[in-house]
Amino acid sequence: MIVSGSLESNDCLITLSPAETFGVRLESVVYAAYGKHIEQLITKECEKLKLTNIAVHCQDQGALDVTILARLKEACAKYREGHLHA
Amino acid sequence: MRSALFISANTPSMMLAAHAYETDAIFYDLEDSVALSDKRSARFLLEEHLKTHPLNVPSFVRINAVDHEAFEEDINALKRLNHVDILLPKASVKALQHCLDAYPKARIFALCETSEVFFELPLLAKHPSVVGLMLGGEDLALALDAPKPTHPEALLFARSQLLYAAKAYHKWALDTPYTHFQDDEGLIKDIERAKRLGFDGKAAIHPSQLPIIQSHFSPSQDALEEAQAIIDIHEQTNQVRFSYQGKMVDQPIITKAYRLLKKKDAKP
Amino acid sequence: MNVYYGYDAYFKAHPPQSNVTLSFHHHLRQGDQVLNDVMRYYQNERHLTLMPSALFPVHARALTPFIQEGRIDAIYTNYVSGPLGRVLRDYPLKNQLHLDTHGGRAGRLLSKKTPLDIAYIAVPAVDHEGNLSGLEGPNACGSLGYATADAKVAKTVILITDHYVPTLSGKTFRLPHIDAIIVVPSIGKQAGIESGTTKVRPQPLHDLIAQKTIDALIALEALPDRLSFQTGAGSISLRIAKRLKDHLKTQQKTARFASGGITAMHVEMLNEGLIDTLYDVQCFDLDAVRSLKTHPQHVAISADRYANKRQADRITNALDLVFLGAAQIDTAFNVNVTTEYDGTLMGGSGGHADTAEDAALTVVVSPLLKGRMPLILSNVTTITTPGHTVDMLVTEHGIAINPNRQDLWEKAKKAKLIIMTIETLKAKAEAFAGIPAPIPKPTPIGVSYDRLNEPLDTL
Numbered sequence: 001m002i003v004s005g006s007l008e009s010n011d012c013l014i015t016l017s018p019a020e021t022f023g024v025r026l027e028s029v030v031y032a033a034y035g036k037h038i039e040q041l042i043t044k045e046c047e048k049l050k051l052t053n054i055a056v057h058c059q060d061q062g063a064l065d066v067t068i069l070a071r072l073k074e075a076c077a078k079y080r081e082g083h084l085h086a
Numbered sequence: 087m088r089s090a091l092f093i094s095a096n097t098p099s100m101m102l103a104a105h106a107y108e109t110d111a112i113f114y115d116l117e118d119s120v121a122l123s124d125k126r127s128a129r130f131l132l133e134e135h136l137k138t139h140p141l142n143v144p145s146f147v148r149i150n151a152v153d154h155e156a157f158e159e160d161i162n163a164l165k166r167l168n169h170v171d172i173l174l175p176k177a178s179v180k181a182l183q184h185c186l187d188a189y190p191k192a193r194i195f196a197l198c199e200t201s202e203v204f205f206e207l208p209l210l211a212k213h214p215s216v217v218g219l220m221l222g223g224e225d226l227a228l229a230l231d232a233p234k235p236t237h238p239e240a241l242l243f244a245r246s247q248l249l250y251a252a253k254a255y256h257k258w259a260l261d262t263p264y265t266h267f268q269d270d271e272g273l274i275k276d277i278e279r280a281k282r283l284g285f286d287g288k289a290a291i292h293p294s295q296l297p298i299i300q301s302h303f304s305p306s307q308d309a310l311e312e313a314q315a316i317i318d319i320h321e322q323t324n325q326v327r328f329s330y331q332g333k334m335v336d337q338p339i340i341t342k343a344y345r346l347l348k349k350k351d352a353k354p
Numbered sequence: 355m356n357v358y359y360g361y362d363a364y365f366k367a368h369p370p371q372s373n374v375t376l377s378f379h380h381h382l383r384q385g386d387q388v389l390n391d392v393m394r395y396y397q398n399e400r401h402l403t404l405m406p407s408a409l410f411p412v413h414a415r416a417l418t419p420f421i422q423e424g425r426i427d428a429i430y431t432n433y434v435s436g437p438l439g440r441v442l443r444d445y446p447l448k449n450q451l452h453l454d455t456h457g458g459r460a461g462r463l464l465s466k467k468t469p470l471d472i473a474y475i476a477v478p479a480v481d482h483e484g485n486l487s488g489l490e491g492p493n494a495c496g497s498l499g500y501a502t503a504d505a506k507v508a509k510t511v512i513l514i515t516d517h518y519v520p521t522l523s524g525k526t527f528r529l530p531h532i533d534a535i536i537v538v539p540s541i542g543k544q545a546g547i548e549s550g551t552t553k554v555r556p557q558p559l560h561d562l563i564a565q566k567t568i569d570a571l572i573a574l575e576a577l578p579d580r581l582s583f584q585t586g587a588g589s590i591s592l593r594i595a596k597r598l599k600d601h602l603k604t605q606q607k608t609a610r611f612a613s614g615g616i617t618a619m620h621v622e623m624l625n626e627g628l629i630d631t632l633y634d635v636q637c638f639d640l641d642a643v644r645s646l647k648t649h650p651q652h653v654a655i656s657a658d659r660y661a662n663k664r665q666a667d668r669i670t671n672a673l674d675l676v677f678l679g680a681a682q683i684d685t686a687f688n689v690n691v692t693t694e695y696d697g698t699l700m701g702g703s704g705g706h707a708d709t710a711e712d713a714a715l716t717v718v719v720s721p722l723l724k725g726r727m728p729l730i731l732s733n734v735t736t737i738t739t740p741g742h743t744v745d746m747l748v749t750e751h752g753i754a755i756n757p758n759r760q761d762l763w764e765k766a767k768k769a770k771l772i773i774m775t776i777e778t779l780k781a782k783a784e785a786f787a788g789i790p791a792p793i794p795k796p797t798p799i800g801v802s803y804d805r806l807n808e809p810l811d812t813l
Binding site for chain 3: 105107108
């Protein structure tokens with residue numbers, strides 16, 4: 001399991017774990033206003049990062065898109081490192 | 087340049103809030119406020135943020151020092167962003183050269199915080215890629231075994247030296263931040279001392295320090311009005327020696343008046 | 355006047371009934387125990403109408419079963435915070451939830467628009483002569499301004515106290531009639547009145563907004579000598595009060611009065627001679643309670659006198675300046691302090707709409723982004739306060755003035771104060787956060803009323 005980000009205000013905590021198929025689970029303090037948008041953002045970025053067999057869990061505390069992307073990139077980098085070391 | 091606010095590049099709420107504060111510059115920090123294990127994370131955040139939400143004031147990125155393992159990646163990130171403004175910690179002539187070799191386009195604010203650099207300050211200040219010098223009081227005090235960096239006598243030589251070097255080469259001179267961010271009285275005393283010496287401004291480690299720093303380093307309304315009046319007389323009469331409100335005015339005072347108006351809220 | 359020792363004794367003599375309208379006040383705020391204790395006796399009754407002046411998280415556990423089981427037909431109140439907001443959405447009341455302003459509630463009661471059967475009034479101290487005081491006893495909470503209308507019109511008036519003594523001295527008051535006094539071990543926890551207010555932590559963005567607000571008002575010449583003003587107890591309000599105090603002091607000005615919910619900051623200003631009079635409808639902290647007890651110019655007022663639009667000489671009508679918060683504001687300056695973006699109830703007007711309409715200058719102060727959520731929307735989720743009563747918005751990213759205040763625009767221009775349109779400010783927030791997805795308004799569960807109890811919006 002790979003973790004990046006935090007649960008501070010305006011941040012989000014991203015957890016990646018291996019899975020059969022790709023999936024996103026979002027908990028967000030702004031779900032009503034931005035939930036769908038954030039789910040799409042994560043899915044698109046994971047496609048770009050070529051993360052496929054992965055479950056993404058995002059606990060969002062009102063992070064901007066740029067923050068979610070940065071946390072996702074860090075999680076992905078960590079994930080790849082883990083694979084390299086394994 | 088009256089103030090520059092330090093913002094840790096790994097704190098999203100601060101990165102967002104930075105857009106609201108009234109300051110002449112922002113110093114995004116990848117160095118001391120970011121733990122080693124978070125360096126990459128902070129870089130990603132800074133990169134995404136600067137790409138999409140550029141500030142409307144100049145921002146310098148405090149990268150890690152040239153001998154730090156994160157230095158190279160920091161530089162690479164700034165290159166990708168085409169962001170040239172760097173606050174270089176542990177500045178020295180050698181470090182400057184190292185940094186410019188890695189990123190020739192860089193515009194450097196030199197953070198002077200080692201005892202060694204004070205023997206080569208003129209060379210640093212003279213360099214065309216250097217836009218300003220900032221005193222790093224905490225680290226310097228540590229290097230000097232000076233127990234109280236905020237004491238008026240501590241760092242006296244360094245403060246004066248930095249000021250002479252900066253002014254000799256028309257670069258910005260920025261004073262070290264005042265670390266006790268809830269002590270407004272101490273901050274004001276510290277600012278007044280820096281101002282008396284000739285510093286242009288002071289770095290802030292907490293946004294609550296900004297209004298105080300900005301207002302103390304801004305010329306008063308009276309001073310601005312007087313400067314304008316002197317310039318008006320000078321430009322209308324073409325004289326370089328006249329009396330204004332019972333005071334003799336000559337060339338240095340006219341020059342000072344021009345400089346005051348030009349610098350009142352100039353950004354680096 | 356009958357005195358009963360304990361709720362059991364009272365309810366044995368007067369068994370609770372169905373089909374009645376009951377009222378309570380919220381002066382003990384999060385420290386209130388009376389509503390919960392009384393309602394326990396109604397647990398088998400049906401068709402109840404509740405008129406608490408406000409509901410707090412402390413009431414959630416006691417009231418939730420009533421709402422879930424459909425025992426309460428309707429609730430008339432001014433403010434709902436805590437878990438009850440969601441419960442009321444999930445289990446709609448048969449005859450709806452009705453949200454009034456503080457002044458509107460007094461007007462509704464006094465005009466008998468909604469008849470009240472029983473007022474259960476928590477009173478911190480009562481003496482054997484029938485004198486009342488909010489200033490004595492272990493749970494002194496100060497002003498009882500929200501309860502006086504109830505006492506005037508209720509068919510039955512029941513006082514509940516934990517401090518019943520032979521005589522009370524100092525500032526006391528009497529009621530037209532009292533049907534019974536119930537003496538109980540405790541009416542609540544005094545410390546609970548300070549919940550959620552008055553703690554000043556470092557909040558640099560709030561400092562910035564307060565600074566911008568006061569600087570703008572100075573530029574607009576809106577802080578004259580002898581002004582009257584009102585501020586709340588939120589973090590930005592307290593910072594504004596502090597700066598206002600410094601301004602009055604350095605400029606050697608004084609304020610005629612401050613009104614509404616009173617805090618330690620107001621008390622400081624009163625004691626330093628910067629304010630002549632405090633009109634206190636509710637004490638927000640214990641410093642305010644102590645001051646009300648001792649200072650002759652600290653005066654308790656009723657909600658009726660405070661803000662009832664049916665009264666020409668109401669205090670709010672004499673206000674020069676009010677500072678108000680907002681959860682949302684729209685481009686027509688309508689303010690929502692009642693619901694969240696998804697419609698969940700989280701507050702209510704209180705005195706918001708009352709003061710906004712009456713004050714000569716109404717300034718809304720708020721961060722432009724709350725977390726990621728933009729303050730400014732195309733349409734607010736619920737209209738609490740109509741936009742034509744709001745004059746100015748101050749955020750950390752800039753200031754907007756209502757187009758219906760051309761005079762202010764002109765003044766700002768003369769003072770070289772930078773003003774943006776509210777649309778510009780909205781775009782600024784959206785550049786960071788993106789545009790929030792429009793969501794359909796949930797099925798109405800109630801009504802938000804204006805000051806004369808005419809419907810303003812659905813809930």
